[in-house]
Amino acid sequence: MPDLAAGLAHPYLQNALAGGLIVAVLGAFVGYFVVLRGAAFATHALSQIGFAGAAGAVLIGIEPVVGLLAFSLLGAAGLGALSLRSRTNDVGTALLLVASLGTGALFLALASNFASNVVSLLFGTIVGVDRAQVGLTAVAAACALALLAAIARPLLYATVARAAARSAGVPVVALDFAFLGIVALAAAVTVPIVGALLVFSLMLGPAAAAGCISARPGVALALAVALGAVAVFGGVAAAYETDWPVGFFIATIALLEYVAARSIAAARAGAGRGRATPAA
Amino acid sequence: MTAPASPGAATVAVAFANVGFRRGERRILSRLSFEIKAGEFVGIIGGNGAGKSTLLELVLGFIAPTEGTVRVFGNSPHGTRGLIGYVPQRIELDPDLPLRARDFVALGVDGARFGVPFPNAVRRALVDEALGDVDARALAERPVGRLSGGEQQRLAIAQAIVGRPKLLLLDEPLASLDLGGAAEIVTLTARVARERGMTVLLVSHDLNPLAHAMDRVLYLADGRAAIGTVDEVVNEDTLSRLYDRPVDVLRVRGRIIVVAGD
Amino acid sequence: MAEFFASPNVQAALVASAIVAALSAAIGYFVVLRGLSFAGHAVTDVGLTGGAGAMLLGLDPLFGLIAFSVGAATAVGAFGPRARERDVATGLVLAFALGIGAVFLHLQTKFANAQSTLLFGSIFDLDPALLRVVAAVGVFAIAAIAAMYRPLLFASVAPEVARSAGVPVRALGFAFLIVMAIGVAETAQIVGVLISTALLVGPAETAIALVRDPLRGIVCAMAIGIGVTWLGIALAFASFDWSRGAQSWPVSFFVALLALAAYVAARAYRRVRDA
Numbered sequence: 001m002p003d004l005a006a007g008l009a010h011p012y013l014q015n016a017l018a019g020g021l022i023v024a025v026l027g028a029f030v031g032y033f034v035v036l037r038g039a040a041f042a043t044h045a046l047s048q049i050g051f052a053g054a055a056g057a058v059l060i061g062i063e064p065v066v067g068l069l070a071f072s073l074l075g076a077a078g079l080g081a082l083s084l085r086s087r088t089n090d091v092g093t094a095l096l097l098v099a100s101l102g103t104g105a106l107f108l109a110l111a112s113n114f115a116s117n118v119v120s121l122l123f124g125t126i127v128g129v130d131r132a133q134v135g136l137t138a139v140a141a142a143c144a145l146a147l148l149a150a151i152a153r154p155l156l157y158a159t160v161a162r163a164a165a166r167s168a169g170v171p172v173v174a175l176d177f178a179f180l181g182i183v184a185l186a187a188a189v190t191v192p193i194v195g196a197l198l199v200f201s202l203m204l205g206p207a208a209a210a211g212c213i214s215a216r217p218g219v220a221l222a223l224a225v226a227l228g229a230v231a232v233f234g235g236v237a238a239a240y241e242t243d244w245p246v247g248f249f250i251a252t253i254a255l256l257e258y259v260a261a262r263s264i265a266a267a268r269a270g271a272g273r274g275r276a277t278p279a280a
Numbered sequence: 281m282t283a284p285a286s287p288g289a290a291t292v293a294v295a296f297a298n299v300g301f302r303r304g305e306r307r308i309l310s311r312l313s314f315e316i317k318a319g320e321f322v323g324i325i326g327g328n329g330a331g332k333s334t335l336l337e338l339v340l341g342f343i344a345p346t347e348g349t350v351r352v353f354g355n356s357p358h359g360t361r362g363l364i365g366y367v368p369q370r371i372e373l374d375p376d377l378p379l380r381a382r383d384f385v386a387l388g389v390d391g392a393r394f395g396v397p398f399p400n401a402v403r404r405a406l407v408d409e410a411l412g413d414v415d416a417r418a419l420a421e422r423p424v425g426r427l428s429g430g431e432q433q434r435l436a437i438a439q440a441i442v443g444r445p446k447l448l449l450l451d452e453p454l455a456s457l458d459l460g461g462a463a464e465i466v467t468l469t470a471r472v473a474r475e476r477g478m479t480v481l482l483v484s485h486d487l488n489p490l491a492h493a494m495d496r497v498l499y500l501a502d503g504r505a506a507i508g509t510v511d512e513v514v515n516e517d518t519l520s521r522l523y524d525r526p527v528d529v530l531r532v533r534g535r536i537i538v539v540a541g542d
Numbered sequence: 543m544a545e546f547f548a549s550p551n552v553q554a555a556l557v558a559s560a561i562v563a564a565l566s567a568a569i570g571y572f573v574v575l576r577g578l579s580f581a582g583h584a585v586t587d588v589g590l591t592g593g594a595g596a597m598l599l600g601l602d603p604l605f606g607l608i609a610f611s612v613g614a615a616t617a618v619g620a621f622g623p624r625a626r627e628r629d630v631a632t633g634l635v636l637a638f639a640l641g642i643g644a645v646f647l648h649l650q651t652k653f654a655n656a657q658s659t660l661l662f663g664s665i666f667d668l669d670p671a672l673l674r675v676v677a678a679v680g681v682f683a684i685a686a687i688a689a690m691y692r693p694l695l696f697a698s699v700a701p702e703v704a705r706s707a708g709v710p711v712r713a714l715g716f717a718f719l720i721v722m723a724i725g726v727a728e729t730a731q732i733v734g735v736l737i738s739t740a741l742l743v744g745p746a747e748t749a750i751a752l753v754r755d756p757l758r759g760i761v762c763a764m765a766i767g768i769g770v771t772w773l774g775i776a777l778a779f780a781s782f783d784w785s786r787g788a789q790s791w792p793v794s795f796f797v798a799l800l801a802l803a804a805y806v807a808a809r810a811y812r813r814v815r816d817a
Contacts, residue, residue, distance in 0.1 A: 040629040041580035044636070088580035091747040095802040097583065098740040102798030105662065105736065109792055195644070200637040208630040245648050251641035255634045262621070269304070340706050345603065366706035377575075378750045378759050379699060391696030392707040394689050396757070423754055449706075 011131065016193075016236050016246070019134045023190045023202050024228030026141040029148055030186045031207030032221055035181065037159050040204055041090055042079055042180065045097040047187040047199040049075030053103030059111040068191060072184035075100065080177040133192065140189045144182050151178055198247040202228050205254030209261035227257050291318040291477040293447055299348035301334055301503075309332050312348070316496075318446070321480040322472055322507075323490040327502030332483045333369070335500070336449055339481065340366060353446065361392075365440030365478075369451040371432050377425035381416065381435050382407050384424040388439035403443055410442035413472050430461050434468070441472060448473060450482045454489055462489040469493070471535070487514070488535050500509045514538065554780045555665045556772060558673055561680045562729040563741050563767035568687050569725045570746035570767075572718060575698045580629055581618050583739040584636040584721060588614035589727050590735040591643035594656035598646065603660060604675070607727040614639060615723035619716045662794050663734030665775070676732060683725045686717075694718060695756060733771065736794040737801075741767050744801030751808040770800045 008014065027233075034043050053071020054064035071072045075096065082092035148155075157165040158172040166172050206227035210220040235250035290407060291522050293479060294316040303311040309331045326332050337343045338350050341357030350357055352364070386509045388410075388518045389403045397403070410532070414434040419427060424435060425526045440448060450469065454462040466482075470493040473480045484490060491510060500512070501522045513519070514536055519527040526541030547553070592610020593603035614635055621631035645704045647653045687694075696704040697711045704759045722742075729738040749763035774797035782790040 035626070036764050038626050038629055040633040041583075044580070044583075090577060091574055091743045091805065094579045094743045095741055095747075095798075095805050098736060098798045099802040101736050102740075102792065102795040105792050106795040198640055198644070200633040200636050201641075204633045205637070208634070215807060243648075245641070245644040246548060248641035248644045251634075251637040255638040258630070258634050272664060342705070364706060366703055368700075368702040371700075373699070376750065377699065378756055379752055380755060383755055384699065387692075387696045387699065388703075388707075390692065391704060392693050392709045394691075394693060396688050396691045436700075436703075439700070443707075484647040 015134050017225050019137050019193050020232035021143045023193050024232045025225050027202035028206055028224035028228050029202045035208050039144050041093050043183055045073050045093045046072050046184045048097050048250050049100040050188055052100040055104040055107040059107045069188045072188045076180035076184040080180050144185045147182050193245045198251045201251040201254040209257045211266040212261040293318045295351040297349045299345045312505050314450050314507045316447040318479050320495045323494040323497045324483045325487045329505050330500040336451055363446045365445035365448045367436045367440045373425045373437050375425040379424050381422050381424050382420045385438045385442055388442040406442050410438040414438045437481045452483050454484050475524045551666050551762045554668045558676050558732045558770045559771045562732045562770040564764040565680045565683050565725050566729050566741040567745045567763035567767035568760050569722050571763055574746045579743050581632050582742045584632045585611050585614045585723050586726050586735045586738045588639040590660050591639050593660045594653055595646050597656040598650050604731050611723035611727040615629040615719040619719045661735050679728045686721045734794055740798045740801040744805050748804045748808040751812045774800055
């Protein structure tokens with residue numbers, strides 16, 4: 001790929017790769033817990049809610065990322081509040097998501113300009129990342145990872161054995177909120193790179209695929225980072241060559257990784273002999 | 281598919297002929313051969329991984345044996361819709377489930393039939409009768425998700441018997457109950473089975489709560505089985521042979537304890 | 543207000559939106575019972591991509607909506623019934639489809655307008671021929687739900703027992719996903735992708751909190767769905783006056799907010815009632 005090698009000399013490509021890699025690492029670690037806690041929908045919702053905030057920011061004339069972050073964190077608080085008394089709260093998540101989208105639609109209608117930077121927030125853009133943003137992304141990601149590392153052990157305990165953890169003094173409810181806040185922060189960081197609609201690709205796909213392959217946390221995390229990096233490199237390279245949106249390629253690679261991982265896991269489990277059941 | 285056996289005192293409810301089952305590399309059951317007669321109460325006893333649930337799944341027709349044949353009332357398990365009532369191991373009901381106890385039990389009457397259930401006096405009578413049989417009439421109007429585990433289990437039994445099956449399968453119903461609760465469920469099951477003429481297969485890891493109620497015991501260990509009365513099976517000779525290692529059987533004031541010998 | 547109801551466009555909007563609201567509520571009851579909220583929402587987002595793509599090709603968006611929605615539902619169903627895997631699969635299929643949407647957008651910037659139309663629906667611009675299609679699909683979907691009602695309820699509440707009673711649990715689950723996709727696509731066509739999720743899960747969950755048995759619950763959900771939709775339309779119209787004729791606020795905004803409000807109110811009521 002002579003083109004790409006030459007292209008790497010360009011700062012904007014370096015920035016895109018650097019930003020993408022940071023997000024891939026962040027996504028692997030946060031995604032590990034997202035999969036464990038069954039928080040896929042909440043993650044999607046938070047990025048959509050953040051998008052509404054970006055639209056609102058555009059409306060009142062401030063930097064979209066500020067609105068993005070503010071609404072993401074507010075959304076995390078809202079989701080946490082809705083889950084306070086019900087175990088699974090998919091419906092609350094769905095309604096909060098749609099209400100945010102409606103609000104975002106309202107903001108856009110009032111602003112009456114389908115601002116191009118808002119559209120790029122939806123899908124991500126390879127050229128949109130400058131050096132300053134890479135720095136900012138790195139700092140925000142580092143914060144999110146540090147927070148996650150701090151609560152990782154009690155969070156794990158609370159996720160797999162909630163009642164036991166609570167009786168051991170773990171503040172399970174506070175951890176629920178803290179986790180959602182971390183996801184909100186991570187989503188806000190990921191959005192400028194991959195876009196609000198495709199946050200999953202790096203936050204869910206690699207971690208889920210790695211989890212299918214290995215049950216050991218260390219191995220799974222390392223594999224998730226590797227898979228995320230592959231998706232980023234592949235996506236940036238393909239976007240550079242074809243000029244198509246980077247989010248598309250990353251999402252496609254992430255899906256392929258997951259399908260491959262599932263197939264490998266299924267083949268390994270060796271479909272049980274004698275499982276001839278026409279009941280279904 | 282053989283013609284269904286005609287009803288009679290000597291009807292065979294469940295027949296295993298040289299049945300083996302393998303899942304991947306693991307052999308779960310090997311060379312099981314036994315016959316359970318209609319109306320018998322048989323306890324299926326064994327530790328974890330002995331193959332108890334697999335045996336039930338074979339009877340239910342969820343899985344097919346790797347070797348041998350399984351016959352339920354003379355037919356292959358797939359031809360037995362309506363003949364079997366099943367109480368699964370875990371009954372996880374969402375606390376907010378919008379279903380009353382009687383609605384839950386009613387599913388056992390015609391839940392598999394397509395369409396919308398219009399109010400039906402026959403079904404209501406069957407449900408009331410089943411609720412009465414499990415001493416749950418007072419719970420009829422309560423939302424099923426808010427009842428205690430023991431109450432939900434009784435309703436699950438009601439759901440299993442309401443369709444008047446000939447064979448009742450219960451998978452580890454005693455697992456999370458205390459001694460008093462376990463004795464109650466066993467007595468209840470035995471009574472209902474007698475009144476309705478049902479054959480019962482009850483899976484448990486401890487045979488003591490069943491000792492007075494069951495006719496025979498089917499003891500599973502490492503995929504092999506021994507069937508007979510408690511005295512015939514639960515003794516040191518038979519069990520040592522079954523486990524292929526020394527086994528001691530202790531009797532303490534009417535209760536039986538099986539321990540590994542040295 | 544009288545002129546509001548006299549307009550044939552408005553009447554068509556009210557009838558069509560009532561049909562899809564009722565339809566969504568009936569399907570949504572089982573969506574909530576089976577924990578498929580995420581899948582239901584993802585299917586609408588994927589449908590959006592398909593519908594907009596169809597518009598670009600000059601086809602009726604309904605084709606693209608239904609095709610992509612059913613495709614997404616099939617993909618999600620294929621990944622298996624276990625909740626955790628299904629949610630991961632849902633997210634990735636959603637991301638992939640949205641990625642395709644990104645490509646469409648890149649190739650054809652008019653795609654954004656097509657998306658916008660489908661996002662919010664063109665409820666006041668309904669083609670009368672479309673109304674007949676809507677009614678037909680609505681009847682089909684409600685009939686399908688009625689036919690599946692009993693075994694689906696059994697399979698949703700006690701899957702192992704249902705299976706032992708001969709209910710084809712997995713096939714039925716798959717069939718339900720397809721019906722959901724069709725219902726959701728049709729709803730999106732009328733009231734827009736944004737509200738189709740709200741109408742799918744909001745009224746059903748509200749009804750579940752208020753009513754104790756499924757049959758009355760479904761009827762209640764339908765009533766709530768229609769109410770929320772009509773109120774949203776009325777408010778959108780009224781907002782034209784608030785902004786002194788500048789512009790009206792989107793119907794989507796009001797319906798989504800009302801659905802959320804109804805849900806929160808019902809939960810609060812239930813907490814008080816059960817205390």
